[in-house]
Amino acid sequence: TAAFSTSQTNTIRATLFPGDGIGPEIAESVKQVFNAAEVPIEWEEHYVSNSVDPRTNSFLTWESLESVRRNGVGLKGPMATPIGKGHRSLNLTLRKELGLYANVRPCFSLPGYKTRYDDVDLVTIRENTEGEYSGLEHQVVRGVVESLKIITRQASLRVAEYAFHYAQTNGRKRVSAIHKANIMRKTDGLFLKCCREVAQKYPDITYEEVIIDNCCMMLVKNPALFDVLVMPNLYGDIISDLCAGLIGGLGLTPSCNIGEAGIALAEAVHGSAPDIAGKNLANPTALLLSSVAMLRHLKLDDKANRIHDAILKTIAEGNHRTVDLGGKSTTTEFTNEVCDNL
Amino acid sequence: TYMPRPGDGAPRTVTLIPGDGIGPLVTGAVQQVMEAMHAPVDFESYDVHGDMTAVPPEVIDSIRRNKVCLKGGLATPVGGGVSSLNMQLRKELDLYASLVYCFNLPGLPTRHENVNIVVIRENTEGEYSGLEHEVVPGVVESLKVMTKFCSERIAKYAFEYAYLNNRKKVTAVHKANIMKLADGLFLESCREIATKYPGIKYNEIIVDNCCMQLVSKPEQFDVMVTPNLYGNLVANTAAGIAGGTGVMPGGNVGQDHAVFEQGASAGNVGNEKLVEQKKANPIALLLSSAMMLRHLRFPSFADRLETSVKRVIAEGRHMTKDLGGSSTTQEVVDAVVAQLH
Numbered sequence: 001t002a003a004f005s006t007s008q009t010n011t012i013r014a015t016l017f018p019g020d021g022i023g024p025e026i027a028e029s030v031k032q033v034f035n036a037a038e039v040p041i042e043w044e045e046h047y048v049s050n051s052v053d054p055r056t057n058s059f060l061t062w063e064s065l066e067s068v069r070r071n072g073v074g075l076k077g078p079m080a081t082p083i084g085k086g087h088r089s090l091n092l093t094l095r096k097e098l099g100l101y102a103n104v105r106p107c108f109s110l111p112g113y114k115t116r117y118d119d120v121d122l123v124t125i126r127e128n129t130e131g132e133y134s135g136l137e138h139q140v141v142r143g144v145v146e147s148l149k150i151i152t153r154q155a156s157l158r159v160a161e162y163a164f165h166y167a168q169t170n171g172r173k174r175v176s177a178i179h180k181a182n183i184m185r186k187t188d189g190l191f192l193k194c195c196r197e198v199a200q201k202y203p204d205i206t207y208e209e210v211i212i213d214n215c216c217m218m219l220v221k222n223p224a225l226f227d228v229l230v231m232p233n234l235y236g237d238i239i240s241d242l243c244a245g246l247i248g249g250l251g252l253t254p255s256c257n258i259g260e261a262g263i264a265l266a267e268a269v270h271g272s273a274p275d276i277a278g279k280n281l282a283n284p285t286a287l288l289l290s291s292v293a294m295l296r297h298l299k300l301d302d303k304a305n306r307i308h309d310a311i312l313k314t315i316a317e318g319n320h321r322t323v324d325l326g327g328k329s330t331t332t333e334f335t336n337e338v339c340d341n342l
Numbered sequence: 343t344y345m346p347r348p349g350d351g352a353p354r355t356v357t358l359i360p361g362d363g364i365g366p367l368v369t370g371a372v373q374q375v376m377e378a379m380h381a382p383v384d385f386e387s388y389d390v391h392g393d394m395t396a397v398p399p400e401v402i403d404s405i406r407r408n409k410v411c412l413k414g415g416l417a418t419p420v421g422g423g424v425s426s427l428n429m430q431l432r433k434e435l436d437l438y439a440s441l442v443y444c445f446n447l448p449g450l451p452t453r454h455e456n457v458n459i460v461v462i463r464e465n466t467e468g469e470y471s472g473l474e475h476e477v478v479p480g481v482v483e484s485l486k487v488m489t490k491f492c493s494e495r496i497a498k499y500a501f502e503y504a505y506l507n508n509r510k511k512v513t514a515v516h517k518a519n520i521m522k523l524a525d526g527l528f529l530e531s532c533r534e535i536a537t538k539y540p541g542i543k544y545n546e547i548i549v550d551n552c553c554m555q556l557v558s559k560p561e562q563f564d565v566m567v568t569p570n571l572y573g574n575l576v577a578n579t580a581a582g583i584a585g586g587t588g589v590m591p592g593g594n595v596g597q598d599h600a601v602f603e604q605g606a607s608a609g610n611v612g613n614e615k616l617v618e619q620k621k622a623n624p625i626a627l628l629l630s631s632a633m634m635l636r637h638l639r640f641p642s643f644a645d646r647l648e649t650s651v652k653r654v655i656a657e658g659r660h661m662t663k664d665l666g667g668s669s670t671t672q673e674v675v676d677a678v679v680a681q682l683h
């Protein structure tokens with residue numbers, strides 16, 4: 001603590017939601033690695049409450065949300081929404097209350113961990129607030145239902161801006177807008193129009209448009225063709241999972257949500273994995289890599305790189321892999337090895 | 343053996359649309375192979391191009407008369423208010439089921455093995471309703487329409503297909519956790535039909551997870567039934583893992599008519615270079631025409647054609663560029679003809 005007090009002024013406060021199931025175990029792993037790497041972050045830990053907070057109509061309390069708003073940055077483990085009526089899903093609460101409009105998922109092949117694809121290095125950026133997820137559906141007459149997809153200029157511009165900004169600040173060369181404007185001429189057409197407008201402001205970044213079905217095929221045949229991909233909500237959901245599949249599944253893929261006023265909430269993509277919760281078997285890689293994304297967002301690139309390299313080294317060495325990657329190590333053993341590799 | 347009804351050997355007339363780009367090359371390949379086999383098929387060929395405002399009425403009439411059509415790709419004009427002719431044909435003839443067969447061909451190395459998937463996709467509604475409008479400037483809406491009628495008939499077709507082809511499992515692809523009513527209706531229909539086929543396993547998968555599973559464990563899938571848009575994505579993903587659009591056969595079918603075409607990305611017309619060098623891959627359309635022969639109840643012609651195509655692939659000496667070779671379309675056709683027995 002003495003060492004810390006001298007750098008107290010530089011300490012950054014961040015919110016941590018360990019979450020449910022395996023969440024607390026993998027969050028512990030992040031805390032341990034951050035300590036070992038001497039990352040100047042002080043966590044404000046918040047848990048999902050066991051009663052509904054009337055101010056948020058959710059099991060997430062107002063104080064938890066305020067903490068993220070105040071800190072502007074956070075890390076979140078998986079949350080399992082309790083079943084029952086009269087409250088909002090936890091993820092929806094976070095997305096709406098914090099205006100999380102973009103979901104960023106870097107996807108890269110882990111050196112030494114063999115999948116059928118060893119040449120993936122791309123980032124998907126998904127619009128997260130509208131599109132097919134509007135929740136607007138109704139039955140017109142018996143046996144006929146309509147579901148509305150909404151695309152707005154504002155949300156499209158905002159996510160496109162973020163995609164190009166991300167490309168530029170992360171040394172990426174190309175942004176591909178993924179769409180189905182040959183069929184949905186107006187909605188996806190508007191999305192493309194916004195992307196083009198933003199592309200004009202970034203002459204150094206190559207801009208292209210790819211139809212989503214062709215994108216699926218190109219991704220599975222030659223994922224190396226892609227760099228940064230930006231797309232409406234549903235396509236982002238599908239493509240980002242497809243990309244996760246290319247590199248070995250949800251246990252490995254990080255993600256970061258970008259919200260209004262520059263909020264960044266990093267999170268692992270996977271669920272709470274109740275089947276292995278509390279058994280010290282979970283792979284903390286996804287959450288660790290998410291925390292790396294958070295550090296990059298905070299411009300703590302040195303720390304981010306050190307941790308990133310240590311994770312990759314641990315996986316590449318091969319003798320400390322967790323069960324999901326075909327290894328025998330526990331969460332703790334894996335984490336200790338990452339710390340040793342720092 | 344196949345015991346035909348008297349007269350079954352009479353030639354059948356089939357409407358042929360060579361189409362744009364590589365279309366004439368690959369339909370030409372089919373014509374040559376049919377001729378070499380002396381297959382009982384007469385083609386009635388029509389000039390149709392993607393830049394026409396509509397499919398000419400005489401073409402529609404011809405398909406109505408012949409019931410069966412074979413087509414190359416029709417270019418979809420980008421931008422502009424013209425709707426794709428591929429879609430017009432499907433709507434006009436109510437070809438409500440699209441089928442793409444994605445499988446590994448022995449001898450063709452791909453990243454995945456044991457892919458053997460049939461994607462059956464609803465072809466007439468869903469996200470392809472064409473109903474869109476601007477609510478206020480900067481806000482546009484698009485309607486996804488799902489009906490019990492269309493969901494039921496596609497589910498029926500999928501199970502019937504599985505039953506008639508000795509397939510063991512049907513997987514419904516959906517996003518009902520988000521689109522509770524629309525995709526919920528689709529699932530409800532699939533579940534109802536599933537109860538009538540106790541011999542066929544039925545399960546459901548969310549579309550994003552489905553795509554992830556396809557690239558990691560494709561062997562778990564058998565027949566898949568999907569609403570319009572998801573089917574487009576699932577078929578292209580499945581085609582991609584098994585060797586690409588150049589080899590996957592497929593077609594569209596409705597109550598009265600069937601149109602056979604390259605399976606995934608039927609709108610594909612290749613690029614100029616492919617057309618100039620005459621190097622389009624005819625395998626997909628040749629396999630589609632074998633499906634057509636079976637549909638016309640010429641089973642042994644279908645088997646001969648398929649066997650010969652598979653021999654050429656297994657040999658590996660006559661492959662087009664998309665399969666890692668450098669052969670022209672004609673060289674592949676000649677090899678297929680040489681393998682006919």
Ligand SMILES: Nc1ncnc2c1ncn2[C@@H]1O[C@H](COP(=O)(O)OP(=O)(O)OP(=O)(O)O)[C@@H](O)[C@H]1O
Pocket residue numbers: 021022078079080250251270271272273274275276281282283284285286324
């Ligand atoms: N980090 C991880 N390490 C190891 N295995 C994992 C990890 N995350 C997920 N899994 C495994 O992947 C499978 C699916 O996990 P997931 O958490 O998405 O389950 P779930 O039941 O959908 O949970 P939830 O209801 O919270 O979404 C489970 O078998 C789980 O054990």
Ligand SMILES: Nc1ncnc2c1ncn2[C@@H]1O[C@H](COP(=O)(O)OP(=O)(O)OP(=O)(O)O)[C@@H](O)[C@H]1O
Pocket residue numbers: 211213214217364368587588606607608609610611612613616621622623624626662664
């Ligand atoms: N029969 C074929 N023979 C050779 N190449 C093919 C064939 N069919 C498709 N391809 C090629 O495979 C690639 C992907 O096919 P797809 O149909 O998705 O293309 P597309 O969406 O029409 O885009 P584009 O043709 O402009 O690249 C294209 O480069 C296409 O030219």
Ligand SMILES: [Mg+2]
Pocket residue numbers: 237238241550551
């Ligand atoms: Mg998803």
Ligand SMILES: [Mg+2]
Pocket residue numbers: 270271272
């Ligand atoms: Mg889950």
